Amino acid sequence: MPSLDDLKKRIKSVKSTQKITKAMKMVAAAKLRKAQESAEKGRPYSQKMQNIILNLTKSINDPQSAPKLLVGTGEDKKYLCVVLTADRGLCGGFNSNICKLAKTNFKKILGEGKELNIITVGSKGYDQIKREYGKYIIKRFSFKDKKNISFNEADEVGKEIISLFNQNKFDKCIIFYNNFKNVITQIPQAQQIIPAETKNLKESNDENFLYEFEPEEDEILEDLLPKNISTQVFKALLENAASEQGSRMTAMDNATRNAGDLVDKLTIDYNRSRQASITKELIEIISGAESL
């Protein structure tokens, strides 16, 4: 049985932890609104860009002459995986979920005897992955000191991916990130960006416009595809930022509630043992008086 003093200290410390988690929840909630807004604002750009690329792809008849970024190298040997995570912890299963998904994929790729390269964005992902797959990591980014993610950061990652592609370092590129569905649900996702996944895009817009291209399709694609890579990375970063805050908010909310429960339990314990010691003292006094 812990002493009264110990219990008192314990209660105090749990209470101050609760204060911290509560504050973190509030901060996350405020940041979430902002992040969610920018994720939503960013969606049209990437969607429309996908649409244009889809339309362009339709009009290319000869896949041989199409740019490699679109159709791939035709091989399936070397993989580049880009794992996007947060730079900060204390956000529930956010980082682990991405890493778990990524690791299953790594296992599969390696199991098939293919070559694997990894780029990590965000320091938490690097920490989790380096233990098992450290030797495959060829580059890591961290935007810890940046308050808001802008397109420049995404462009930095995108350029790196493209330059690796041009050096023939990989055939396929997959990015891992959390898709922000709502505050409680974030879905870890693997998205293949090179070669562009055109089949999965909606084939619903059947109106096959005959587009006028100026200059030629190839030239437009060459200009557009590298931009698209950066755009996809940017979209993933924005979704990730919103997911991170959402995930942190739920995690901190749970922590606050748990701390509250713990305080209640400890208070009952404290009161009980206080009462016990009072009773004990009374009994001592009474039995002392009786023996006189």
Place this chain on the structure above:
Amino acid sequence: MSDKFTVEIISPDQTILKQQTNEVIIPSFEGQMGILSNHIPLITFLRPGIITIKAEGEKKYYVEEGTVEFSNNNLLILTLTARDIAHLDKSKINKLLQKAEANLNTQSTDKDRYLASYKLETLKEISQ
């Protein structure tokens, strides 16, 4: 048949503009291009220049690059760098101008040189 169509300018972090208009002039890669409603479907990309939107009154945007799609009377401009000229102040323009001048001679390919020279020209035009 109305002679108006929708124009949208979208950058990665926001939708800069969405409105009805009569005519838009864009600096396409191969030259200035005027677009009226019921233009045939078109995809092209931009060089540095000025987008002019003619509705009631004129709006001008400075762009450095971008991709343009026109279909179903909807003009879509995707760009990283659209700036409303009315909100660009002199010092900012001059800064960009100096940068562009410094950049002009360091370009290696013909295409880059072509783009850089247009950038410089456009900026000079704005600064006057």
